[in-house]
Amino acid sequence: MNGQDRYANRGRLLVKCPDGPGIVSALSKFLFEHGANIIESSQYTSDPAGGTFFIRLEFDCDDLAQKRSQMEADFVSLANDFDMEYRFAYGSERKKTAIFVSKEPHCLLELLWEWQSGDLQTDIAFVAGNHEEARGMVESLGIPFHYIPANKDIRQQVEEEQSRLIEQYDVDVIVLARYMQILTPEFVEKYPNKIINIHHSFLPAFIGARPYERAYNRGVKLIGATSHYVTNDLDEGPIIEQDIERVDHRDHVADLKKIGRSIERRVLARAVKWHLEDRVIVHGNKTIVFQ
Amino acid sequence: MNGQDRYANRGRLLVKCPDGPGIVSALSKFLFEHGANIIESSQYTSDPAGGTFFIRLEFDCDDLAQKRSQMEADFVSLANDFDMEYRFAYGSERKKTAIFVSKEPHCLLELLWEWQSGDLQTDIAFVAGNHEEARGMVESLGIPFHYIPANKDIRQQVEEEQSRLIEQYDVDVIVLARYMQILTPEFVEKYPNKIINIHHSFLPAFIGARPYERAYNRGVKLIGATSHYVTNDLDEGPIIEQDIERVDHRDHVADLKKIGRSIERRVLARAVKWHLEDRVIVHGNKTIVFQ
Amino acid sequence: MNGQDRYANRGRLLVKCPDGPGIVSALSKFLFEHGANIIESSQYTSDPAGGTFFIRLEFDCDDLAQKRSQMEADFVSLANDFDMEYRFAYGSERKKTAIFVSKEPHCLLELLWEWQSGDLQTDIAFVAGNHEEARGMVESLGIPFHYIPANKDIRQQVEEEQSRLIEQYDVDVIVLARYMQILTPEFVEKYPNKIINIHHSFLPAFIGARPYERAYNRGVKLIGATSHYVTNDLDEGPIIEQDIERVDHRDHVADLKKIGRSIERRVLARAVKWHLEDRVIVHGNKTIVFQ
Amino acid sequence: MNGQDRYANRGRLLVKCPDGPGIVSALSKFLFEHGANIIESSQYTSDPAGGTFFIRLEFDCDDLAQKRSQMEADFVSLANDFDMEYRFAYGSERKKTAIFVSKEPHCLLELLWEWQSGDLQTDIAFVAGNHEEARGMVESLGIPFHYIPANKDIRQQVEEEQSRLIEQYDVDVIVLARYMQILTPEFVEKYPNKIINIHHSFLPAFIGARPYERAYNRGVKLIGATSHYVTNDLDEGPIIEQDIERVDHRDHVADLKKIGRSIERRVLARAVKWHLEDRVIVHGNKTIVFQ
Structure with missing residues (x-):
């Protein structure tokens, strides 16, 4: 398996939003329900009280190439709920x-x-x-x-x-x-x-x-x-x-x-x-x- | 606020279980529903295929001293579902x-x-x-x-x-x-x-x-x-x-x-x-x- | 032997002068003739052509306390020959x-x-x-x-x-x-x-x-x-x-x-x-x- | 001036001998009398009492290529005096x-x-x-x-x-x-x-x-x-x-x-x-x- 294949089903989701309860829960539920397995998760809050929350999630998902447009479409409403700026990135797209x-x-x-x-x-x-x-x-x-x-x-x-x-x-x-x-x-x-x-x-x-x-x-x-x-x-x-x-x-x-x-x-x-x-x-x- | 007070509502949850889908989602949902805000999250999988999953979650939760026994009691069934070894630790208990x-x-x-x-x-x-x-x-x-x-x-x-x-x-x-x-x-x-x-x-x-x-x-x-x-x-x-x-x-x-x-x-x-x-x-x- | 005794016969000579031939030779000859054994020697020239020469010599010398004033007196003429700024320091004088x-x-x-x-x-x-x-x-x-x-x-x-x-x-x-x-x-x-x-x-x-x-x-x-x-x-x-x-x-x-x-x-x-x-x-x- | 020319007149002398008084003095006098200017000097004694003395001298000397065989010949008697093992090396000989x-x-x-x-x-x-x-x-x-x-x-x-x-x-x-x-x-x-x-x-x-x-x-x-x-x-x-x-x-x-x-x-x-x-x-x- 060469380097590129290794990342064929690899995705990344980067999110920035006002901090508040339930964000990690909502994101991990979303990924789980879309069949994605979280490989790496890193988060940071600029200020524990009223700051900005950042998270980077790296995940594997079978048939990601087929599923990704649906995943992105589904994500819009979650992003709206939490006022998120976000970005998906894919290992298959160098x-x-x-x-x-x-x-x-x-x-x-x-x-x-x-x-x-x-x-x-x-x-x-x-x-x-x-x-x-x-x-x-x-x-x-x-x-x-x-x-x-x-x-x-x-x-x-x-x-x-x-x-x-x-x-x-x-x-x-x-x-x-x-x-x-x-x-x-x-x-x-x-x-x-x-x-x-x-x-x-x-x-x-x-x-x-x-x-x-x-x-x-x-x-x-x-x-x-x-x-x-x-x-x-x-x-x-x-x-x-x-x-x-x-x-x-x-x-x-x-x-x-x-x-x-x-x-x-x-x-x-x-x-x-x-x-x-x-x-x-x-x-x-x-x-x-x-x- | 002295050092000890700062950690009065701070909890930690350490979990070890067979890797599989839905673990992070279940844990973050559990903490969210119990009013806990995740401050820090670190995870590791010994082997992406069939390995052991480890996670350390640090959280803040208002009135943790009052809520913690209920939280621990509620956790038992989730832990059973995923075959987890786990441990709660509390900032108030040095x-x-x-x-x-x-x-x-x-x-x-x-x-x-x-x-x-x-x-x-x-x-x-x-x-x-x-x-x-x-x-x-x-x-x-x-x-x-x-x-x-x-x-x-x-x-x-x-x-x-x-x-x-x-x-x-x-x-x-x-x-x-x-x-x-x-x-x-x-x-x-x-x-x-x-x-x-x-x-x-x-x-x-x-x-x-x-x-x-x-x-x-x-x-x-x-x-x-x-x-x-x-x-x-x-x-x-x-x-x-x-x-x-x-x-x-x-x-x-x-x-x-x-x-x-x-x-x-x-x-x-x-x-x-x-x-x-x-x-x-x-x-x-x-x-x-x-x- | 405590720390201070260890340095009882220890001396240091720090010299700064215009660079030129024969300086190290003159200094080491001087110390040898005064019964001093060089323990450590470090030198530096600011510029190989026409720069300033610096040297730090650390030496041991039996009965240094008795010999040092003579040593210092003898050094004056050597220092004049090479236009040296210099300083002696002694381990016995903390x-x-x-x-x-x-x-x-x-x-x-x-x-x-x-x-x-x-x-x-x-x-x-x-x-x-x-x-x-x-x-x-x-x-x-x-x-x-x-x-x-x-x-x-x-x-x-x-x-x-x-x-x-x-x-x-x-x-x-x-x-x-x-x-x-x-x-x-x-x-x-x-x-x-x-x-x-x-x-x-x-x-x-x-x-x-x-x-x-x-x-x-x-x-x-x-x-x-x-x-x-x-x-x-x-x-x-x-x-x-x-x-x-x-x-x-x-x-x-x-x-x-x-x-x-x-x-x-x-x-x-x-x-x-x-x-x-x-x-x-x-x-x-x-x-x-x-x- | 390219790298090799820069070292054309550069020599190194490495010496190992029983420690004792006068070694540095004798070596630096020798180099001075042969027109060599010491650029770098490093010494070490394995044991201050009765140990082995090591020194590395790096020097510049005009017309070193012409002078070196004479220098080496002259060095033999000094080396004998102090029971030295030694080695000359030359920048011109890569x-x-x-x-x-x-x-x-x-x-x-x-x-x-x-x-x-x-x-x-x-x-x-x-x-x-x-x-x-x-x-x-x-x-x-x-x-x-x-x-x-x-x-x-x-x-x-x-x-x-x-x-x-x-x-x-x-x-x-x-x-x-x-x-x-x-x-x-x-x-x-x-x-x-x-x-x-x-x-x-x-x-x-x-x-x-x-x-x-x-x-x-x-x-x-x-x-x-x-x-x-x-x-x-x-x-x-x-x-x-x-x-x-x-x-x-x-x-x-x-x-x-x-x-x-x-x-x-x-x-x-x-x-x-x-x-x-x-x-x-x-x-x-x-x-x-x-x-």
Whole structure:
């Protein structure tokens, strides 16, 4: 049984609603009556008194492909009763991912590695680079590579080309794998909570450019990386994952960059994986991550 | 509102049964109909096909003290339907803990510290030591200290005294906080999954005596500690928690012991905390820890 | 042999000078000719070409108490040859430490614990608190406790009292163990690189007040603590040590504070320990830490 | 300046001798008089009283290629004076590495990645596999790949072929990157402290086969990997590096293997890197690692 078949009858239901009694009971009754077996359940209440309730249910259901439209239709009235925002997702429908990259390939390579091992539940629709370096590697895996030279003077034109590809390939998630170009507000607004970036510092320390140089100058004893959804406030979007490594006075900027690369690659890979498995819910400017 | 009041209406329901459809639905319906609001829910299935299902539900319920006997009575038929083993626990009924200690006080001190900060949901019934060192510290906190000299020749007599105290204080949990005496099989069998030990190695490495000396001789680059339930197989009981620290060639045995003390104290404190919050379920010789 | 005797013949030599050939050779020849055996040697060059050279030598020397003044006298000409700044320190002369504390005792307790275990090479001259909470604990260890109420209106008067005590006890190091008062520029300037603070964030993130609240609002996935020398730029002094712990969306501000306390206590304890062992050299606004 | 040029004038001197006064002085004087500038110095004494002294000196020296034979000749008498075992190594002479691999490529890939980034100071002479999987990847980097099918019945014949290649390519280090074959005592004895293995457990826990299965059955809360020199005691050779990751009850054997792969790859990469930089000294059955 390959990875995709394994998830053929797998569904996920994500719900957000005002907290109150009876929600879990109603949801689990609904799934039971539709023949679904709950595999994993994670819940969170922003505030025990009068807060917002979040739940992620992962379930298996025989013949899910046949049953799902009926299930979704039946769910409407339950959702209305509890004033739910909700979303169904299906293991049989893998998300389509586009990866944007510049010169440095380490984050791209880590994603391709995880994808090859079957650990990223996605189809990689294409890789777009404003440099050619990654073409060989990408194409050798049967993934289309699009070379789109970029600089700040032709930003709009570049993004038109990117948007065209995103539409053509029906992309669900855009991963900025050390893509060193600023995106326009218009582009960002088109893909809310769908663009995942890796920033090479432990945010909110060292927002903006040249974080390793500034970390070196400040004399910090740990350096980090942060993966977050892109918003139009620079490096201020909802944080999905962060990690750090220890450094010391002997580490010059080049050493920090090298150590940083290994942090960046694992932080971004985790964030993308969780997003693809519908484990990340954005709430205000923060994330709930149901691991 | 102090810590105890905060948990006055808090209940926990732990269930183990053959996996099958409808369990979560039935449980959440039951709690909803009894006016209980689920605060936290954690589940695990040992095997998706034909395995054992485990769930821990933490809930708030107004007037729980009044309602609980009715709730327990009503639960019997549901439990029968699903062939459940189960247990209710109540925040208003703090578990009673006895701590056994020898000369080295670091694990005892960590537990007392956590307890003073309100982070251990327990009453410390008494501390028993086969040395007098800890008496001052313990009694200054208003906790009874019992000095019970011990050696292998008077083991039975020592354990009779200990058992008498355990009965007198109605103790629920016995923590061996670096208590350097072997317990008899009879004593261990009286308290299954109720005696928590800290072993000063990363089990199953260095089972038995003098683990730091043996770690030094083997030249390991990490040392660890393991907290586990005591069974009559030496250092083979179900593991609750483990952790490690990095060491190097410069660390002699005395350094390993010092580094080890800080690992031991945090590993034991975590294990005891989780046990007290009914987060640990023993399954065969392994534990499920619902953090 | 107790801890102090163990260091009776132990000396340390710290040197800073322009890098160039022959420095290590000259220093090791000097020590050899004075009968000193090098136990530990750590060096660092800020820049292989034309940088500053730093070295810390720890040595044992029989009858050091008798020989040291001659050794120091002889060293002058070598130091002149290489344009060295340097400092000798002796294991027989334990540094005297004052600890300032407010209400929260966890950092103070950690330092007292380490000191009791013989792991801090210092005499604790006194503890000064602007609250009375810690008095009992401190005095039970035979350490003087001075209660000096403080607020911003009487800052000068408070600091006069503190300075008087520092002089009276001949204090070498002042540790701010979560002492929640701002120090005046005059006070700070009197004790350059001698005041060690613990800040409850991963600097430079969350400089200033209420870092845990701000960490919570930003939705970070890791929280940290930073120990640094105090300068007159708030939270901008040379960093000695930092560490972090993982948190998640379930952790409210109170949880972050609790987790943070365990980070703060170990970060401060490490920084103080290294300072007392003359392992920390300030260079510009950064530190070299010879572990 | 590329990586190799950067090390053109770089030398290393490793020394082991009975501890005593004057060693550092004599060594640093020697290097100074031969125009060498000490870049890094690390020392260790197995026992302050009557132990063995170890030092690793890294130095830069103009025109080292011209001077080195004279330097080595001059060193003989100093070495005799102190009864030294010693070894000079030169940055201009990169070690030659052979990598043995079976089916699983993750450790090989990590080494190739580090090598491509310039972080492994070595020439990869060849990769030998008892499966063909890695051929494409290896040859695309210009590295020879030798397919040598292996099983226990043809062990001797396989090792003859391997030895022939090792001799032909003048190999200095053999890395077993998850090479799942047992080596004969004869082969192991030919390459003492030159064969580096990665074992997929936290040794000495789970010596031998199927460590992840056994870790799963024991219910450990951390899994690890160990890189060590190969000796003829199975999994008992000197440990170079170890690391661990946290797991929990939800992780089945397949999950442990996946998590383990990421531990294995970084542990082996570190061990190989340190070996190549002459940072590892074997002493008895332990290692001194001068990081």
